[in-house]
Structures are given as structure tokens and as C-alpha cells.
Amino acid sequence: MEWISTCHIDGIIIGICTFLIIGFFHPIVIKAEYYFGTRCWWWFLLLGIAGIVASLFISDILISSLLGVFAFSSFWTIKEIFDQRKRVLKGWFPMNPKRKQEYLDNEE
Template sequence: MMQSMFMDIMPSLHFTGLVLAVGTFLIIGLFHPIVIKVEYYFGTRLWWVFLVAGIGFIAAAMLVANVMVSALLGVVGASCLWSIGEILEQRQRVKKGWFPMNPKRKKEYED
């Protein structure tokens, strides 16, 4: 009985929004440790990589016809662009002692 009811409802369900929400959540969650690692190993000097990648992903999003893929590419592009500011903020968080400082780059944190 329950399985029959579920099978009747199933064709009317749309999972696009749910997949996009989960994909967005995972992409944003993935960028958090990426920003931390990039700042730790390279400092803020790789901000331009995020700029180029962000522009590239957003351009790709405009060229892809599939709505779900296009939206996820747009989220990755926006996350790349947002990460530029986050890398600069991460440097400040390291200076405040909230995150570990790379001892090989200690002089970069001196004002």
C-alpha cells in the first residue's frame, strides 16, 4: 500500500532544487578548507587564480544549456570570486591567532 502510494507521487516530484541545494552546500563547504590551505601555503599572492577560475566557470555556466550543470558551474564561479575576499580575510584571522601561521612565511605577517 505505502509503496504504491509513493510510486503514484514519484512522477510528480522534481529533484532539481534539492540537487542544486545539496550541490551548492557541498561546493561552498569545499571552498572553506581550500581557502585555508591556499593562504597557509601561498599567502594571498594566488588571489588572481581564483579570479581567472571564477570568470572561467561563470563563462562556462553561460555556455552550458543544461540548467543544473549551468547553475552548479555558476555556484563554483561565484565561490571562486568570493574566495578572493576570504583569502584576504584569512590572512587577518591568522594574524589574530585564530588559525595557524605557516612558520616558513612568518615575515609576511609582520606589519
């Protein structure tokens, strides 16, 4: 890790990892909504809180930053889970046939 600071590429590594973390959450939103609906939002709340707490206790700026990015990406996923449900209702994404009644009962 020392050579990263020596070469001054911390920002580039944080940028690349941020891009990958956000990309990692994209399919998770789709799959989580498909299999669990919006009731799984609290998982992402707990992940976000855990990421913030971990970030506070890590002294390495690179790891701490990435934990912060992970935490706030988890918080953003809460919003995206509910937006994904709306996209499913619009027909943009497939509806889970096992939960079809859930969509029909709570249509907005």
C-alpha cells in the same frame, strides 16, 4: 538527467551541491593562505571567470547553475583569502613559519 526533471528535484540537487561546493572551498581558503598567502587571489579570479564562461555555454540548467555557484564561490574566496590572513594575524589559525617574515612586514 531526464529523471531528475521528471521527479522535480532539480532545486534539491542544486541546493545540496551548493552546500558541498561552499564546504569544499572552506579548507581551500585555509590551505591556500597558509602555503601561498594572499598572492594566490588571482587563481580564484580566473576560476570564477572560467566558471561563468562555461556556465554561459552549457544548456543544461542543472550543470549551468552549478557552474554559476562554483564561479561565484570562487569570487567569494578572494575576499576570504584576505580575511583568512587577518584571522592568522589574530592568532585564530596557524601561521606558516616559512612565511613568518611576510606576516610581520605587512601587519595591518
